[in-house]
Amino acid sequence: xxxxxxxxxxxxxxxxxxxxxxxxxxxxxxxxxxxxxxxxxxxxxxxxxxxxxxxxxxxxxxxxxxxxxxxxxxxxxxxxxxxxxxxxxxxxxxxxxxxxxxxxxxxxxxxxxxxxxxxxxxxxxxxxxxxxxxxxxxxxxxxxxxxxxxxxxxxxxxxxxxxxxxxxxxxxxxxxxxxxx
Numbered sequence: 001x002x003x004x005x006x007x008x009x010x011x012x013x014x015x016x017x018x019x020x021x022x023x024x025x026x027x028x029x030x031x032x033x034x035x036x037x038x039x040x041x042x043x044x045x046x047x048x049x050x051x052x053x054x055x056x057x058x059x060x061x062x063x064x065x066x067x068x069x070x071x072x073x074x075x076x077x078x079x080x081x082x083x084x085x086x087x088x089x090x091x092x093x094x095x096x097x098x099x100x101x102x103x104x105x106x107x108x109x110x111x112x113x114x115x116x117x118x119x120x121x122x123x124x125x126x127x128x129x130x131x132x133x134x135x136x137x138x139x140x141x142x143x144x145x146x147x148x149x150x151x152x153x154x155x156x157x158x159x160x161x162x163x164x165x166x167x168x169x170x171x172x173x174x175x176x177x178x179x180x181x
Contacts, residue, residue, distance in 0.1 A: 001164060002044035002129040004114070006107050019100050019123065021093040024085055033085050035092055039123050048124050055092060058122050062099065071095055096123075113174055133165035 009018075017040055024035045035055075037048040052074070059069050072091035078084060103119050114120065114131030117139065125132035141148075141156070148154075158166065 001133075001161070001168065002041035002046075002125075003168065004041045004125070004129050004131060006104060006113060006115075009104050009108070019093075019096055021089050021096065024089050026080060026085075031080060033080065033088075035089055037096065037123065039125075039128075041125075041129060044128065046124060046128050048122075050122075052088070052092075054122075055095070058118070059095075062118055070098070113172075127161075130165045130168045133162060134169045137162055137166075 019040075020038050021035050022038055024033050026033055032051055034049045034051055037050060039046050039048060055071055056069070056074075059071050063069075072088050072095075075084060099119060100115075100123075103115050107113075107115060114129070114135050115123075115125055117126070117132070117135060120126050120129070120132040120135070126136040127133070137158075
């Protein structure tokens with residue numbers, strides 16, 4: 001399990017070690033490209049597969065006030081050309097590294113201990129990283145509190161990964177809330 005210590009991250013030079021997009025593959029039916037994002041936090045490595053449309057959706061949600069996107073442009077004809085896809089892969093990697101660097105810098109400045117949930121979910125930190133797992137669990141609990149209070153069952157169920165994340169989170173010398181939500 002990963003543990004991202006935002007206070008120890010020093011952008012911009014460490015962002016390369018956190019996220020990269022080394023490859024893509026083409027799905028045949030229907031035909032589209034899937035980019036493989038490799039995330040590495042303190043030696044813990046995981047991969048996330050995303051289509052270009054998922055990057056666009058993320059970009060619109062992350063930067064709703066911006067009129068022009070920093071994503072590479074969409075191409076209607078020749079969008080499965082290997083040269084084009086490799087160029088897009090490089091541009092998407094620059095984009096996601098910049099967003100991670102920005103979010104790390106903002107979290108550090110706000111004295112928060114985890115990435116915002118939008119980028120955390122896009123890169124699946126909420127599945128593999130202690131702070132984001134706990135943050136996601138607390139958001140889920142807060143969203144379901146009325147349902148929980150109305151039921152006759154008054155306990156929470158954790159899977160082993162969640163239990164481990166909570167245990168590791170409680171060992172840390174930092175506040176138990178991040179102030180994100």
